[in-house]
Amino acid sequence: MxxxxxxxxxxxxxxxxxxxxxxxxxxxxxxxxxxxxxxxxxxTPSYEASSQVLIGRQNIAADLTGFQDQSGFQLSDRPLQTQADLARVPDVVRRTLTATERDDLSIEAFLASSSVAPKTNSDILEFRVASRQPGEAEELATAYAMQFTKYRLELDTAPARRARAQLQARIRQLRNNGETNSKLYDNLVDNEQRLATFEALQTSNAYVVRTALGAIQIAPTxxxxxxxxxxxxxxxxxxxxxxxxALDTRTKTVRTLEEQLGVPLLARIPAPPSGNGALVMRSAPASVHAEAYRVLRANLEFVNRGPGARAIMATSALEGEGKSTTIANLAVAYAREGKKVIVVDLDLRRPTVSRLFDVPARPGVVEAAYGQVPLDQALHRISGDVRVSTLQILPTSPPTRDVGEFAASDQLRDLLDELRRRADFIFVDAPPLLISSDAITLGAVVDGIVLVTGSDSLRWQTLDDVIRALGMCPAPTLGWVVTGAETLAGYAAYTTANGRD
Structure with a gap:
């Protein structure tokens, strides 16, 4: 098992x-x-035709005349591969091309498009020829086999012809000398007649037993x-x-991320639909995209029963992972439930909250913290939307003094304490963890942290750095949210508090 x-x-x-x-x-x-x-x-289409030649081993002329042609006999007893190689000599190819009147085809091209090979366990040679036309393939295959048999016949009778020519020359010499009555003359005439009979009876040891009968297409298959x-x-x-x-360094599954981060997945947030804007909880509260933020709210309430965090900070590993959009929509989701909510923009280097809620960037958190304006003047309500009347925005703009100094200031700590007295929940938009030390500093003045990460941006090395940074924050990490995660494996549209189906 x-x-x-x-x-x-x-x-x-x-x-x-x-x-x-x-x-x-x-x-x-x-x-x-x-x-x-x-x-x-x-x-280009190509067709192949084949013909067969039988290589014989019997010499009828020698049997009848008693004259043994040693060259022919030895040739017929050689292995069939020798006969196949013999068929590939240029002389046989030249005769084949002449017989078929193929002046457009060279010897090299014909050899490249043809083959001769012995059949297994037989005395038969198979001649194969390929051509663009099936009729041409048939004609060339048949002519190739026939020209080989003629060439073999010439090779078989060549010794007898040469010997007879020599005998005829000697006989003529004796006649010219008047020695026709000698015993030598009679022997030479007798041998010449026997050779003539042998030559007349000699047939080729190669026979065409099958001509090309049709061609098959061999290309394209x-x-x-x-x-x-x-x-x-x-x-x-x-x-x-x-x-x-192997080359993908991104984290693979929700379960793997949960194990590495040590915190539950709170929600999977898809990319906002085009035309509705990023704040879907206001522009399209009944949409599937808005439902993801309700799931986030429900899961966050569940995991927050023990810690009881009221000032919750949203951060990310890097820029552009959707933390500002996530915290803004989450704040609206809480406000629609009747909770008193304040959104504080503490991403002083790249503030976004004022743009999302369409409120002035000043006066804001910096001016209120340093007592330049009353807190009530820095807080902005969302006009024209009674469903989120309990939601207030505390925006920001880049301060004139050091950003890191402001994040660690007593003025900011006192301001957050005052906001706790005024609201049920405070949602803080903080800078990315790996861009600056501001988020780690802010981790000392909030009650809990929610990590927001894009599905395609969190890689193993980045994950190790995030875990190390979160470990340095005094506030506990409540959970994490994945954005734009349509392709992330192991998670569905609706989740429970532990991030699983």
């Missing part, structure tokens, strides 16, 4: 990898067969190419997915 569970777990892991890199997998599965099919369509292309595409898809997985 443990082995079966390990196998199932391993298979599930592989499927998760393929699912995570499904674009690469689908691309490889589609592109390779399409390219293969396209190349098959562009390939579209079906085979598609099957090979699909198989190669599958292998390529697996290989590319494995490489992409």
């Amino acid at each position: 443990p082995a079966a569970r390990d196998t199932a777990s391993g298979l599930r892991h592989y499927l998760e990898i393929l699912g995570k890199h499904k674009r690469i997998v689908i691309t490889a599965l589609l592109v390779v067969p399409i390219v293969t099919y396209g190349s098959s369509l562009l390939q 579209t079906k085979r190419n598609l099957m090979l292309g699909f198989g190669f595409g599958v292998l390529l898809a697996f290989a590319l997915a494995a490489i992409a997985h």
Whole structure:
């Protein structure tokens, strides 16, 4: 059973990898067969025809005349591969091209498009010729086999012809000398007649037993190419997915992130829809996107029963991960439940809250903390929306003095204490953890921290740095939120307080 569970777990892991890199997998599965099919369509059709030649081992002329042609006998007893090599000599090819009147085809081109090979466990040579036209392939294959048999016949009778020519020359010499009555003359005439009979009876030891009967298409083999292309595409898809997985330094799943961070996932926030703006809790409170913030509110209330945090800070690892949008929508979600909520923008280097709620950036938190204006004058209410009448905004603008000094000042601490007396919850928009030390400093004046991270931006090295930074904050980390996480594996649209289905 443990082995079966390990196998199932391993298979599930592989499927998760393929699912995570499904674009690469689908691309490889589609592109390779399409390219293969396209190349098959562009390939010039080619047809192949074949003919067969039997290599004989019996010499009828020698049997009848008693004259043994040693050259021919030895040639017929040689291995069939020798005969196949003999068929590839330029002289045989030249005769074939002449017989078929193919002046446009060179010897080298013909040899490249043809082959001669012995059949297994037989005395038959198979001649194969490929051509763009099936009729041309048939004609060339048949002519090739026939020209080889004629060439073999010439080789078989060549010794007898040479010997007879020498005998005829000697006989003429004896006649010219008047020695026709000698015994030598009679012997020479007898041998010359025997050679003439042998030459007349001599036939080739190679016979065409089958001419080319039709041609088959050998290229393009579209079906085979598609099957090979699909198989190669599958292998390529697996290989590319494995490489992409190995090179991907992003954290892989919700469960892995929870284990590394040591805090629960509170919500998965999709990217805001186009046209509704980032503050969907006000512009589209009944939408699916707004529902994600209600889930965040419910889960945060659950995990906050023990700590009882009232001043909650939202931070992120890096810029552009959606912390300001998240904390603003979360504040609206609490206000719609009748809670008294104050949003404080303490991202002094890049303030965003005033723009989100469309309120003036000054006077704000800096002016109120240093007593330049009354706190009531720095707090802004959202006009025209009675459903969030309990929501107040304390914006900010970059201060003229040192930002880090303000974050650690007693004035800011006193201001937050006053805000606690006025509101049920204070939501603080803080700078990113890894950009400056401000967030760590602010961790000493708030009651709890919510980490906001983008699904595609949190990598293993970044995660280690975030864990180290959170460990230096006095305030506890209540949970984390993932934004723009449509592709994050292991989490659904609605979650429980521990971040799982």
